[in-house]
Amino acid sequence: MSVHASWYLTLAALLFTIGAVGLLVRRNVLVMFMCIELMLNAANLTFVTFARALNDIGGQVAVFFVLVVAAAEVVVGLGIIVAIFRRKVGATADDAHLLKG
């Protein structure tokens, strides 16, 4: 049989944490976006793990929809990034501070 589900859940929690810390620490917008993808993948791993643990295919269906939404999110997000950085020189999040009072 396969490895116990708690190991998978621990690994998913670790991946999510790495992604969250990376999102807080890094300032390159593209790398921050990749960290969001990391967190999405951790959630997907959790879904698949529970689908196996509970013997229910609903978790895999949820992962399917998460993949679709992630693709749409990446397309729009990268479009926004390109639109912002066509106007400004810098490529870090600190350079986009127009709302700062």
Added chain:
Amino acid sequence: MSAPAVLAAATIPDAVTFALAAVICVVGALGVVLMRNPVHSALALVMTLFGVAVLFVEQDAQFLAAVQVIVYTGAIVVLFLFVIMLLGVDRRERVLADTFRGQRVVALVLGLMVLAEVVLLARTRWTTGAHSVAGPLDGPGSNVAKLGRSIFTTYLIPFEVTSALLVVAVVGAVVLARRPGLGEPSGEAPDEADGASPVGPGASGPGAEAADAEAADAAGAGTAESTAGAGAAAGAGAAVTR
């Protein structure tokens, strides 16, 4: 966690596969966060995505593993690399420098709190064991057949809604990537960080803007990448006109 399969001990190949894939995932994730060059971060992300795909196969999600490789590493990471190529690799970010005082420490503490919270929550049993309407995982048929039957019967309306979402995303990306049209105040300075654009600083005269907008309108029907590429070409045309 009432299924007896979960409680059974793991065999040696499964345990080894899990350990290797887990190490690959964690190393790739750390690489995404710690690499200085965004291209290296994207390649480390590919590593993590492949590790997660292996874990999907290990848990009887063969279709999702294939989709993970095709969609994520085949499309999303390539899109990331395209955007990095368009914007230019920015090496000015110093990973070890704090913008705010103590930002790094606070981020680490918050991350550890999130980890502890998730692990503590996972130890308590939140699942009731009740089955959803989607169907069992170990029923008759292959994984693809079961997943497809569930998506196209039970989850048909959400599936159709995702198609609308994808159309909206494509239209939004095209609109976002367009340059401002003729007559609108563009007010954009040519960026020097973009290595593909040969436009020097101060090329925002009226003639340059007009040529710019014309070329952008001519390329308005393309996809996001081709429109952005045409934008760079329009910049080159503006420089020639001037």
